[in-house]
Amino acid sequence: MLVRHVAGDAEWNETERGLDxxxxxxxxxxxxxxxxxxxxxxxxxxxLRREIAVDPAFAPFVGACREHGIPVTIVxxxxxxxxxDRLREIGLDDLPVIANAVDARPDGWTIRFRDDVANGxxxxxxxxxARADGTHTVFVGDGRSDYDAAREADVRFAKRGLDLESYLMxxxxxxxxxxxxxDVRARCATLGIVP
Numbered sequence: 754m755l756v757r758h759v760a761g762d763a764e765w766n767e768t769e770r771g772l773d774x775x776x777x778x779x780x781x782x783x784x785x786x787x788x789x790x791x792x793x794x795x796x797x798x799x800x801l802r803r804e805i806a807v808d809p810a811f812a813p814f815v816g817a818c819r820e821h822g823i824p825v826t827i828v829x830x831x832x833x834x835x836x837x838d839r840l841r842e843i844g845l846d847d848l849p850v851i852a853n854a855v856d857a858r859p860d861g862w863t864i865r866f867r868d869d870v871a872n873g874x875x876x877x878x879x880x881x882x883a884r885a886d887g888t889h890t891v892f893v894g895d896g897r898s899d900y901d902a903a904r905e906a907d908v909r910f911a912k913r914g915l916d917l918e919s920y921l922m923x924x925x926x927x928x929x930x931x932x933x934x935x936d937v938r939a940r941c942a943t944l945g946i947v948p
Contacts, residue, residue: 754804755797760789772897778871779830779898783853787832788861797857798838810934812843817938817947824888826851830874830898832864851879876902891946893937903928908944910937 757765768785771777777785790797818825829836829852840846853873854865868875880902883890892899892906895915903909903917909928911918921928931937941947 755801756786756789758800758804759791764789780866780871780873783830783873784864784866787855787864790857790862791859792857794834794855794857798835801835801839802842807839807843808934810936810938812845814934814938814947815845815848821947823947824849826879828852828874828876828879828902830872830876851876872898872901874898877905880905889946891941893931893934908946910940 756768765786768777768782772779772782815825826849827836827840829850831852832855833850833852834855834857836850836852837846840848840850851867851874853867856863856865864873866873868878876899880890880892884905884907889908890906891908891910892903893910894903894917895912897916897920899911899917900920903911903921904926909921909926910931911921911928913930913932918928918930929937929940931940938947
């Protein structure tokens with residue numbers, strides 16, 4: 754939404770086309786798209802707050818996890834400052850966030866990627882580390898940057914109708930479909946993960 758807002762559909766489609774045909778990595782596409790964004794971080798964050806709602810079931814899901822001592826961590830190929838702004842908006846600014854940093858300059862933004870991987874954030878490494886520590890992992894995702902991490906999880910949720918769902922179906926990897934975090938919470942209860 755942000756890239757389309759500041760640069761238009763043609764620029765968005767051009768960057769996405771390279772990703773679709775495998776000519777560019779997600780990291781490269783994210784860097785190109787960020788360079789198209791102009792404006793102060795605060796004004797962009799305000800635009801996103803106006804245009805995109807946070808799933809109202811997310812905070813209750815996190816609350817249920819916390820009640821039962823289940824840690825929740827946000828792992829994103831997006832921008833740390835934007836993720837934290839949205840979490841602050843819903844009263845969850847104390848959640849751990851693993852994401853990329855950004856230099857928001859007037860001539861275009863520059864992402865400072867966390868990890869030297871095609872997604873910019875090595876989500877799969879985060880899952881592997883948690884599993885190595887004996888943690889039962891549940892991964893909730895929707896997009897291309899979630900492919901590797903979803904394969905590492907003990908239980909995976911994929912948002913209906915989006916890239917991760919198609920990917921897991923194509924590879925015949927078991928997953929739980931969801932539309933909102935109310936679905937995730939209900940299914941976790943059925944699975945005995947979150948009562």
